[in-house]
Amino acid sequence: MTNEVREPERDSPFPQIRQITLAAPFRWLRAAWVDFRKAPVPSLFYGVVLAAMGAALANSPGTGAVELALVTGFLLVGPFMLMGLYDIARRVQRGEDVMIGPTMAAWKANVSSIGFYAVILALLLAVWIRISIVVVALFFEGAPPSASSLLKDIMASPEALTFVAAYLAAGFGFALFVFATSVVSLPMLYDREKMDTLTAMITSFNALRLNFWPMLTWAAIIVVLIAAGFATLYVGLVLVLPLVGLATWHAYREVVAPTP
Numbered sequence: 001m002t003n004e005v006r007e008p009e010r011d012s013p014f015p016q017i018r019q020i021t022l023a024a025p026f027r028w029l030r031a032a033w034v035d036f037r038k039a040p041v042p043s044l045f046y047g048v049v050l051a052a053m054g055a056a057l058a059n060s061p062g063t064g065a066v067e068l069a070l071v072t073g074f075l076l077v078g079p080f081m082l083m084g085l086y087d088i089a090r091r092v093q094r095g096e097d098v099m100i101g102p103t104m105a106a107w108k109a110n111v112s113s114i115g116f117y118a119v120i121l122a123l124l125l126a127v128w129i130r131i132s133i134v135v136v137a138l139f140f141e142g143a144p145p146s147a148s149s150l151l152k153d154i155m156a157s158p159e160a161l162t163f164v165a166a167y168l169a170a171g172f173g174f175a176l177f178v179f180a181t182s183v184v185s186l187p188m189l190y191d192r193e194k195m196d197t198l199t200a201m202i203t204s205f206n207a208l209r210l211n212f213w214p215m216l217t218w219a220a221i222i223v224v225l226i227a228a229g230f231a232t233l234y235v236g237l238v239l240v241l242p243l244v245g246l247a248t249w250h251a252y253r254e255v256v257a258p259t260p
Contacts, residue, residue: 015188015203016257017210024211024254025218025247032246035089039098042088043242046103050081051237054230079182080118083107085245086187093253106190113189113197120197121182128174135170139163179219180208187252192259207255218251 036043087106091098107114139162184207185200208215222244229237 020211020214024214028247028250031250032243035092035246038092042100047238047242050241051234055234079186082245086190086249089246089249110189110193116197180205184252
């Protein structure tokens with residue numbers, strides 16, 4: 001870890017950003033594992049709840065485009081759903097006892113800003129669902145395919161690779177924007193009671209801009225871990241999601257310099 005502070009400068013209204021290396025995301029995961037072992041029951045509680053939510057999204061009624069959007073959109077709204085895990089990580093860091101009840105009220109630490117950010121995430125998810133429907137409609141004639149037949153229709157289509165490439169391109173651009181504005185913003189809103197939503201989002205963007213490759217590595221790790229969780233019929237999510245949430249707290253603490 002390096003303590004070198006990069007832009008913004010010290011007279012900037014935004015929190016200062018530390019420079020990190022490509023090894024940082026793996027250090028965050030190791031720290032998250034330590035936290036998990038110190039507070040296994042609260043961490044697993046959130047893992048079970050969030051895994052159940054992921055399963056519900058993946059099996060929600062609707063067209064295949066909507067279901068696909070909800071599964072991928074799970075990554076978009078994830079930062080807000082991990083709020084209680086930020087509280088667990090901070091309590092472990094302070095040597096405090098960790099109980100499930102208080103962590104469920106973590107959002108009250110900065111209710112106006114966190115609530116506003118939750119609305120933003122909900123709107124972004126709604127936009128992504130619309131984009132998903134449009135992309136699917138461009139490649140499939142007639143009524144939108146059902147959730148059960150979407151994969152079969154994709155495999156049978158002569159433009160399957162083109163569809164996958166187009167969907168991934170749209171998803172990557174959208175996900176990169178959301179990641180850029182959320183990678184450290186919610187832990188910061190929870191940790192700093194007077195922090196406003198816009199400042200937190202801009203600070204998060206600066207964290208990605210000034211540490212692009214380490215942060216992109218962290219994003220890739222998150223995607224791989226969550227994909228593995230879904231691939232194990234949601235069982236893996238019970239462990240993966242708490243680790244991601246706890247590691248996100250350590251990412252914020254390392255990347256964003258403390259308030260003077």
